[in-house]
Amino acid sequence: xxxxxxxxxxxxxxxxxxxxxxxxxxxxxxxxxxxxxxxxxxxxxxxxxxxxxxxxxxxxxxxxxxxxxxxxxxxxxxxxxxxxxxxxxxxxxxxxxxxxxxxxxxxx
Amino acid sequence: xxxxxxxxxxxxxxxxxxxxxxxxxxxxxxxxxxxxxxxxxxxxxxxxxxxxxxxxxxxxxxxxxxxxxxxxxxxxxxxxxxxxxxxxxxxxxxxxxxxxxxxxxxxxxxxxxxx
Numbered sequence: 001x002x003x004x005x006x007x008x009x010x011x012x013x014x015x016x017x018x019x020x021x022x023x024x025x026x027x028x029x030x031x032x033x034x035x036x037x038x039x040x041x042x043x044x045x046x047x048x049x050x051x052x053x054x055x056x057x058x059x060x061x062x063x064x065x066x067x068x069x070x071x072x073x074x075x076x077x078x079x080x081x082x083x084x085x086x087x088x089x090x091x092x093x094x095x096x097x098x099x100x101x102x103x104x105x106x107x108x
Numbered sequence: 109x110x111x112x113x114x115x116x117x118x119x120x121x122x123x124x125x126x127x128x129x130x131x132x133x134x135x136x137x138x139x140x141x142x143x144x145x146x147x148x149x150x151x152x153x154x155x156x157x158x159x160x161x162x163x164x165x166x167x168x169x170x171x172x173x174x175x176x177x178x179x180x181x182x183x184x185x186x187x188x189x190x191x192x193x194x195x196x197x198x199x200x201x202x203x204x205x206x207x208x209x210x211x212x213x214x215x216x217x218x219x220x221x222x223x
Contacts, residue, residue: 033208046213047210050209088152096169097145
């Protein structure tokens with residue numbers, strides 16, 4: 001299976017800062033099927049990005065995805081209070097679907 | 109508006125089975141796959157499997173292959189996930205989520221396994 005490793009484990013930033021989250025795959029992600037989700041405490045995840053670059057419906061343009069092959073990045077250009085949460089990458093190109101272990105974005 | 113509404117929390121004994129439902133609304137049920145994913149307390153996500161809501165075809169993660177069954181009732185726009193031979197390690201929140209990009213999620217169903 002494709003193992004996804006996210007870094008850093010925890011990221012401490014302030015509102016208005018720029019956040020860069022990384023996701024490394026153990027093998028190339030098939031058909032660019034890489035997604036990012038945000039999970040707030042006690043809630044189900046929310047889809048942010050799919051197909052590496054494409055923002056989901058209703059997601060603001062301060063969220064952007066990039067990468068290829070085995071290296072992927074989620075960038076949040078200007079952090080708002082609602083962005084402090086846990087972020088997961090996920091690949092859906094190869095069965096079984098797999099998730100990274102998450103990056104916790106906390107207020108500094 | 110798309111909604112996925114799951115059944116309520118369950119408490120089970122080791123060795124028992126649990127069946128969780130996920131009722132869909134706001135879209136054409138048969139046109140989208142439904143996936144099941146779980147999250148153990150304080151942990152990340154594990155994919156369990158998926159069903160093609162149109163034809164009922166399923167595929168399961170090798171980890172769960174031998175003890176999970178996913179079915180659907182098209183007349184009720186509902187998908188079911190049944191997990192058998194439960195152990196304490198199956199204690200988790202179970203989510204249904206629509207299509208491969210998991211664009212909409214149910215609210216989650218807590219399954220607690222305890223003797």
